[in-house]
Amino acid sequence: MDNRTKKGFKSGFVSIVGRPNVGKSTLLNHIVGQKIAIMSNKPQTTRNKITAVYTTEQGQVIFLDTPGIHKPKSKLGDYMVAVAENTLNEVDLVLFVIDATEKRGPGDEYIIERLKQVKTPVFLVINKIDKVHPEELLPIIDDYRKLYEFKQIIPISALEGNNTGPLIQAIFDEMEEGPMYYPPDQVTDHPERFIVAELIREKVLHLTREEVPHSIAVTVEEMKRGENGRTLYIYAAIYVERDSQKGILIGERGQMLKEIGRRSRLDIERLMGDKVYLELWVKVKKDWRNQERMLRNFGFYDED
Structure with missing residues (x-):
C-alpha cells in the first residue's frame, strides 16, 4: 500500500x-x-x-x-x-x-x-x-x-x-x-470468496420469493485453480433454515439450483475474467439467524 x-x-x-x-x-x-x-x-x-x-x-x-x-x-x-x-x-x-x-x-x-x-x-x-x-x-x-x-x-x-x-x-x-489508502486499481477490500458468495446469494434473491431470501446464507467451501491455471473451480454451499426451503431452492428435477448456478457462474466469470466451474449444494441449519455461533461461522461477527 x-x-x-x-x-x-x-x-x-x-x-x-x-x-x-x-x-x-x-x-x-x-x-x-x-x-x-x-x-x-x-x-x-x-x-x-x-x-x-x-x-x-x-x-x-x-x-x-x-x-x-x-x-x-x-x-x-x-x-x-x-x-x-x-x-x-x-x-x-x-x-x-x-x-x-x-x-x-x-x-x-x-x-x-x-x-x-x-x-x-x-x-x-x-x-x-x-x-x-x-x-x-x-x-x-x-x-x-x-x-x-x-x-x-x-x-x-x-x-x-x-x-x-x-x-x-x-x-x-x-x-x-490525505494518503492513498489502497492501490489505485483496487475496488474493494473484501476477499474474492466473499464477493463470489454474495453473487450467488444475489441470484437466490432474484429467483425466490417470500421467506426464502431472508433465510439463506452462502459459504464458499473451496476455491482453486485447475492445473491449466485458466479454470477456477468453486464449491459453495447455500444454507437454509427449513427442509421446505431446501426443496424450493433445488426445484423440480434440480432446475432451480441449476439456474442459480448458471447465472452465478456467468457473473463470476465476468468478475474474474476466467472460465469457472461452479458446484452448488443446499444444506439445512435450523434457525441459523438466531444462533450466534452460526452467525460467527458465516462471518457476521468479528472474532474477539
Missing part, C-alpha cells in the same frame, strides 16, 4: 446509510463501475459492511455500504443494524439515501435521530428521481430540510447515473488532503 501523498490529493471515508431498498448498493456499484454490492428489489439485501474504493487523480474515497437500518426481528437483524449505526462515527461524511418515490416514514425519522447524535457532516441523497416528476422534488427537499440541517441535498438516479457526477465532486470537495 502506497501511503505517499502528492500535494492536493484528497482521501476519506464515506458511509452510505438509509432504509432498506432505497438504492444504496446500486449507487455504490455505479460509482466504482462494477458490481461490489449485490442488488435486489428485496429489503435487507446487504448484510455486511461492504467496502468499495473509488480512486481518481483527484483523490481516493472509501465507501462503506451498510445494511439498511430497520427494526430487527432476529439476532442477524440486530447485527445488521449495529453495523450500520456504528459506521456513523467512523467516517468523514455520511450519505443518507432516500427513495424519491416513497413517503418519509418512521424508518427515515429513526435514522435522522441517530444522525443528530453524531458530528459527521451529512448529505441527503434523494435517489430514483427518474421515477418522479421534477416538481415533486421540492416538497421532498422542504420536508427533510425541516428535520435536519444537511450539508448538501443532492437528487440523483443511481440506476440511470443522473447527477452522480456532481455528487462525486461534492464528496471530494468535502474531503481533506
